[in-house]
Amino acid sequence: MKNKDLLLSGAGDNTRLAHLGNDPTDYYGFVNPPVVRASTVLFPDAQAMADGKQKYTYGTHGTPTTDALCEAINELDGAAGTILLPSGLAAITIPFLAYLSPGDHALIVDSVYFPTRRFCNTMLKRMGVEIEYYDPLVGAGIEALIKPNTKLVHLEAPGSNTFEMQEVSVISAIAHKHGCVVTMDNTWATPLYFKPLDHGVDITMQAATKYPSGHSDLLMGFVSANKEHWDTLNEANMLLGLCAAPDDSYQMLRGLRTMGVRLERHQQSALAIAEWLEGRDDVGRVLHPALPSFPGHDIWKRDFKGASGVFSFVLKAGADEFKAKSHAFLNALKLFGLGYSWGGYESLAVPVGLSDRVVAKAPEGGPVIRLQIGLEDVADIRKDLEAGFKAASAV
Template structure:
């Protein structure tokens, strides 16, 4: 891409519209081509022996994946970005890049469920020890650091319960002990939180979600600063975990509208979250941008905005009835779909399973319902939520 052109563009939506491609490099076409490739031909034997050309094999990147990587680099301020086949693959890459048998990792207890499964099953099978820590620990993480702690994994806000971590304080402690810091930053995207500016070494996105934005892509990105980039790239190359050109192209197309989509998600979700506070049947609303949220001040200090994902805690004091009440709420919904993932144009709801927590325990008031607020009209979504709440009370 033509960096001399794009680096002069200041506004985020302008940058999103132009990042990652120079039309002049492909005959003036606005969008980069979708390059399907495994084999790449070399002009002569000397070149193939030295591998001295930009593209050498499909798993090492194509013009399509490079266009997306360049756009993410511009948003993140990273030394490099890798395109992977899913968000979970992107999560796994820093662990596999940094850790060896006998090493120790610290992982936030409010982490994405599949990340925990990867740590508990795969990492421990290879002799890597994992300790889960309280998401609110901040600089208090220091006593948990060991001589063999090589990686601290963060996620903010936390999955399902949206705890805000003091990333700067954690990174300062980790670096003082010679450890690197990785962050799953899918919720905020680089528009609302630039992780590398806060001391993170590797930042991860499930591009499946907001970056692609239309519930039709599986893709992940992993970006790194100069210190972490060589190991990240080497492991990626060794594993061949490359994202597809079609999904890369679709994600790059979704990136163009990310700014305006996030603004709509943010405004709609906040309006709904505020309306739900104090509503009968709702014990608590877990949304970092609400003044009532425990981590609100930290969110306000570090984040440039909020997105469309938050949770509500149903008011169900009888433990034996929590599951049936949650199911009644979900089954009454007509606009909200019942399904995993988020970040698409459609609203979704799911009963959050928090049974795997070890130190960041679930809310005591009742079951947690995670809501993804899509692009529908707020008034229609509120009617649907109230329909669910009425059904839960009647169950």
């Protein structure tokens, strides 16, 4: 065991984030790992080339830079292995392609990230995979939905845009009883606030574009697997030939170092704003798992170590005012940017469309607006939102 391993044994999250993924003694004392840009890797002789057993054989199969990031994520997730992919959506699609075949049935949570639903409804259905969406609050009721050909159950907690909490351990145990692979999108919480593999999930995915990057300038996805499912996942990714660039991996590892302290600030500010919104007459409902009023709060409190900076609220409006009030609110914002994604240092706001839901009902009483609370001062964030509410009330 290296000195670094002894140092990190039992250490806190921020200590581990500061030191995971690189041992300076391996690279002449340099704190950060080198950026190794590579396609071709040379072999010392013909026999070594025939064996193909040296550590690095080709750029798509990893470099010291990408390995440093994978090692860090393995440690955070408690995983047997991690693959790096060029986007968060790719982090969803590769496991689906790895474990599903024509004729299989997959259960997908109905509060799922929309691009995941789009992939399921197009690519997977064209491949002959039967897709069924289930209520995020189904809990043990998932057993009634499992068929003889069900091969995969996909979770996302909290759910995209409406933040429903799921009974992850319960669903995982039932799915395993029927021989299903369990996958979960853990982008909202990151492994700092929830570790899916500790709750029975087999494959955990993250859009690393969000909090691990933290600066709105990188696209990447992480997929980590337990020991039982790692070989199949790794083989599928090698067959498809997807990989992440060394320069992006270096920047991602650098972003990872500060993720803990950034998440603490996101959490603190978002909860302050959520509590403030909950007291407003022009807000119908606040969708934030850390609020005691939220229906899934008890599950969040039991299973999660924290909350990130993304949540939604319902802006009160009559049925004929939805679009006008939503646009007026959003257009009046100056500090908040109107843009997709989240997890960066800046606050963002987007209108939420929920017409794609199959079984899970959308909140009633007005348009749903999703906020990403950034690292700005809470007083300034509130002032900007006040301008939005003032504009909406004038409609």
